[in-house]
Amino acid sequence: MEKISETYEPAPDDALDTSAVAQSVTHQLRRAHGQFTNRFLLHFSRLSLRPAEFSVLSLIAQNPGRKQSEIAAALGIQRANFVVLMNELESRCLTERRSAPNDRRSHAIHLTPDGESLLADARRAEADFEADCLERLGGTRARDQFLTLLRRLLG
């Protein structure tokens, strides 16, 4: 039996027109970064490592004994903000600031054994995380292209 009055359906649940915003690098970069950071924090919550902290540990491991400001500059982090990061890592006994031999102003940054150990754990966690990232992006070629494009945005 047919319905008596087949009223026109005005689609009350209509999807919004997002065309302007969907084409905006500004908007997409902000969203992608936000979601990405959240996933990272979730994935590394067991290790209590934030994205910036993981980058710091990685770079120190590859460049032990360098000055605090050298590490900061290589990561694109300002000296003032880097101090707080290092305080946090040092309070967890992951890094240490040794006195530099020829310049009493500067600190030579090193990982502690605890820091080396946590970094080893973190690198295993990162392998999973970057694999998920790789899958989302669509393979190594897409990932490399993505990294290239991100670098072009710098400077």
Added chain:
Amino acid sequence: MEKISETYEPAPDDALDTSAVAQSVTHQLRRAHGQFTNRFLLHFSRLSLRPAEFSVLSLIAQNPGRKQSEIAAALGIQRANFVVLMNELESRCLTERRSAPNDRRSHAIHLTPDGESLLADARRAEADFEADCLERLGGTRARDQFLTLLRRLLG
């Protein structure tokens, strides 16, 4: 005349090894987003528009009268955070919350004439900004690829 003692140069100003961090999507995305946001704020400082605010105005213009939570959801912004954004825009007389006809819980969001006017200005500023972005990325094809890859990171 040759130098007498050609001492081995230990390169005191040696560049750091950034290979681990340079390959990390985590790191590059964080850096690119940060620099990009700063450039946006500088470019739009005359209009006092932040990235999120510009996206909000754009989306409202294309979807006037929609519910506050619909706009927020389409932008991937949580309701709670969106309230603060709307308060700020409304205090500047750029948007208004009208009472929705069929649901006294919800607000129908509109741009004011001032909002339309500012958005027109902002769109001109955005044209410059996205052109600079296009140049950095290396053309429209690279830009479109970048947007595609950013979208793949979502969800």
Added chain:
DNA sequence: TATTGTTATACTCTATAACTATA
């Protein structure tokens, strides 16, 4: 009970200015 808007709070990352100690 579920949804809409709201408030409050905390967290990640960033920028800037000003200070101390050392070079």
Added chain:
DNA sequence: TATAGTTATAGAGTATAACAATA
């Protein structure tokens, strides 16, 4: 004078929990 590290503060964005009014 310049550099290394530091402190303090502000800003942009995010997440979560809880609440009142309405459906």
